[in-house]
Amino acid sequence: MNLFRLDASILPGTSTSAEIADAAEAEWTAAHPGATVTRRHLGTDPLPAEAWALATTAAFTPEADRTPAQLEALALAATLAEEVQRADAAILAVPLYNFGVSQHFKTWADLVIAGAGPTTPLLKGTPTVLATSLGGGYGPGTPREGWDHSTPYLERVLGDIWQADLTVIKRELTLAATTPGMESLQDLAEQHRIEALAAASRAGRTLAGN
Template sequence: MSLFRLDASIMPSTSTSTELADVLEAEWSATRPGEPVVRRHLGTDPLPADAWIIATAARFTPEGERTPAQLDALALAADLTSELTDADAVLLAVPLYNFGVSQHFKTWVDLVMAGAGTAADGLLKDKPTVLVTVRGGGYGPGTPREGWDHSTPYLRRILGDVFQSDLTVIERELTLAATNPAMAGLKDLAAQRHTEALDAARHAGRTLAAK
C-alpha cells in the first residue's frame, strides 16, 4: 500500500500543517512499515505558474503541431495525475493563505484536472484521503471573520465532490495566537485546538493505514 503526500506550506521549517502531516504519516508508517511514501512539496518546489495555461492550449492543438513547451506541460500534468491515481491513500497538507487557496496549490489542482481530462470526476473515487488544513486566525461562527475562509470549502468541493474521495478533514485554527500580541487572549483556546488537531492526526493516520 502506498501513500501520496503533498505539502503546500511556504515555510516548511515552522509549518503547523507540516507538523500535523508528519504525525499522521508517522502513524501510517508505524502500521505499514516499509510501505512507500511518495512526496511532493509545492512550497519548496513550486510548479510553473504557466504550465496549466500551456497544457490547456495543447489540448486544442493537433498532436503533430504541439510545441516542446506544450508537450512538457502535458507530461507534467499526466505525472501529477498519476501520483494520485497510483497511490492507495492520499494526504494533503494545505494552509490557508490570504483568505483563500494559494496560487501554487491551485496550479497543482488545475494541472491534475488537465491531466485527468474527463476522468477528473471520480479521479479518487472512494480512495482514503486526508486533508490537513490550518488557519492563523479564527473563522468560526460568530467570529469577526466568519465566512472569510475561502479555501476549505473549495478544497472540500474538489476533493470530496469532484474527485469523490473518501475524505477526512483535519482543521486547526488560531495558529498565530502564540506569536501575535493581538491574539494573546486566545492562547489557551489555541493550545486546545492544537491538542485536538494532533489527536485527530494520530487517529486519521491509523485509520488511513487500516483502509
C-alpha cells in the same frame, strides 16, 4: 501500498499543517513499514505557473502543432495526475493563505485536472486526510466568519470531483502565539493544536486500516 503526501506550506520548518500531516503519516508508516511514500512539496518545489495554461491550450491544439512547451506541460500534468491516482491513501497539508489556497496548490490542482480530465474521480474511495491550518479564527460568530475560502474549495476538489473518502482536520488560531493582540487566544489556540493532533493520529490509524 502507496501513500501520497502533498505539502503546500511556504514555511516548511514551522508549518502547522505539516505538523498535523506528520501525525497522520506516522500512524500509516507504523502500520506499513517499508511501503512507498510519494511526496510532493509545493512550497519548496513549486510548479511552473504557466504550465496549466500550456497544458490546457495544448488539448485544443492538433498534436503536430503543439509546441515543445505545451508537450512538456502535458507530460507534467499526466505525471501529477498519475501520482494521485495510484495512491492507496493520501495526506494533503494545505494551509490557508490570504483567505484562500496558495497559487502553488491551485497550480497543482489545475494541472492534475488537466492531466486526468475535469470529472475523473482520481481518489474514488481512497482514504484521504486533508490537514489545513488557519492563522486566525473563522468559525461561527467570529469577525471573519465566512472568510475561509480555502476549505470549501479543497472539499469540492478532493471530495466532490475526485471522490476521496475525505477526513478534514482543521486547526485555527495558529498565529496566536506570535501575533500582538491575540494573546488572549493563546490557550484556545493550544487547545486547537492538541485536538488537531489527536484527530490526525486517529485519522492516520484509519488510513492504515484501509
